[in-house]
Amino acid sequence: MSLVIVGSLAFDTIQTPRERREKVVGGSCTYCALAASFFTSPKIVGVVGEDFPREIIQFFQSKKIDTRGLEARPGKTFFWEGHYGYDPEQRETIKTEINVFRDFRPKLPASYRRAEIVFLANIDPDLQDEILSQMESPALVAMDTINLWIATKPEGIWRVLKKVNIFFANEEEIKMLSQETNLIKAARRVLASGPRLAVIKKGEHGALVLGRDFVFGVLGHPCEDVVDPTGAGDSFAGGFLGYLDKAGKISRPQIRRAAVFGSVMASFAIEDFSIERFKALRSEEIEKRFREFRRLVTF
Ligand code: AMP
Numbered sequence: 244m245s246l247v248i249v250g251s252l253a254f255d256t257i258q259t260p261r262e263r264r265e266k267v268v269g270g271s272c273t274y275c276a277l278a279a280s281f282f283t284s285p286k287i288v289g290v291v292g293e294d295f296p297r298e299i300i301q302f303f304q305s306k307k308i309d310t311r312g313l314e315a316r317p318g319k320t321f322f323w324e325g326h327y328g329y330d331p332e333q334r335e336t337i338k339t340e341i342n343v344f345r346d347f348r349p350k351l352p353a354s355y356r357r358a359e360i361v362f363l364a365n366i367d368p369d370l371q372d373e374i375l376s377q378m379e380s381p382a383l384v385a386m387d388t389i390n391l392w393i394a395t396k397p398e399g400i401w402r403v404l405k406k407v408n409i410f411f412a413n414e415e416e417i418k419m420l421s422q423e424t425n426l427i428k429a430a431r432r433v434l435a436s437g438p439r440l441a442v443i444k445k446g447e448h449g450a451l452v453l454g455r456d457f458v459f460g461v462l463g464h465p466c467e468d469v470v471d472p473t474g475a476g477d478s479f480a481g482g483f484l485g486y487l488d489k490a491g492k493i494s495r496p497q498i499r500r501a502a503v504f505g506s507v508m509a510s511f512a513i514e515d516f517s518i519e520r521f522k523a524l525r526s527e528e529i530e531k532r533f534r535e536f537r538r539l540v541t542f
Pocket of ligand 1: 251253254255268269270271274322323339365366367389391392472473474475476477478
């Protein structure tokens with residue numbers, strides 16, 4: 244199969260209770276594509292400004308990420324600043340600068356349009372819709388979002404959701420979007436609008452995969468040192484969808500394994516700032532952690 248990922252490529256300024264990092268490489272597409280690249284060769288769609296490092300694009304290419312859908316434009320790369328509290332779930336967005344994404348109207352290369360899996364990673368829902376309309380007949384469409392779009396463009400999100408099979412969100416986001424305080428009710432509201440599955444990420448506690456008659460829970464990896472929680476959600480989606488793309492079929496057992504690989508990839512992403520952990524990561528480490536996850540829940 245093949246996997247297209249559209250989302251942000253960014254510079255992030257991150258403040259954790261212990262450290263601050265200015266303008267490190269981030270973005271929903273960046274994390275997702277790198278996590279997926281351990282399973283398949285994703286095709287990315289996005290835009291960077293002239294300030295984005297060439298070495299990072301070369302790094303993507305060295306990981307067999309197809310960058311033909313990536314544009315470089317005059318202007319500044321998307322920028323996001325986030326602060327974390329002692330509880331890594333407590334994240335505050337300090338600043339979002341859309342920059343070169345403002346008038347990004349991509350035309351997908353022909354080879355992208357035929358892809359079977361599309362991931363609309365966190366980005367303006369109007370752009371997600373526009374990309375989706377260019378795809379021929381994907382077998383699986385997944386999407387993610389973030390508070391900013393839920394607050395400013397909820398109707399856009401509901402419109403895209405109608406065309407989506409899997410909705411990825413964290414607990415706060417799905418409750419905010421559905422205006423429900425109970426997680427299960429929140430998921431039911433989303434499922435009623437179109438998707439077959441809601442994958443609700445619960446940070447260090449793992450994730451819950453909910454369908455109309457399906458539920459599967461996956462733990463988070465017991466990690467003692469969460470260095471930077473940024474990108475955990477996108478890395479989860481990258482591991483999940485990258486695995487499904489490699490598996491070549493979308494059955495319930497595969498969905499369960501995909502969720503475990505999602506959690507595995509998220510657990511690596513948070514071990515260092517920015518994409519540093521993915522630079523050093525080896526496939527054997529992923530397999531080893533997958534086996535650890537299995538031991539964790541076998542009794
Ligand atoms: P995550 O921690 O997986 O939810 O995603 C964090 C990434 O999302 C960061 O690297 C940011 O650059 C990116 N991001 C933050 N806000 C937005 C937004 N409004 N649209 C697109 N990407 C964003």
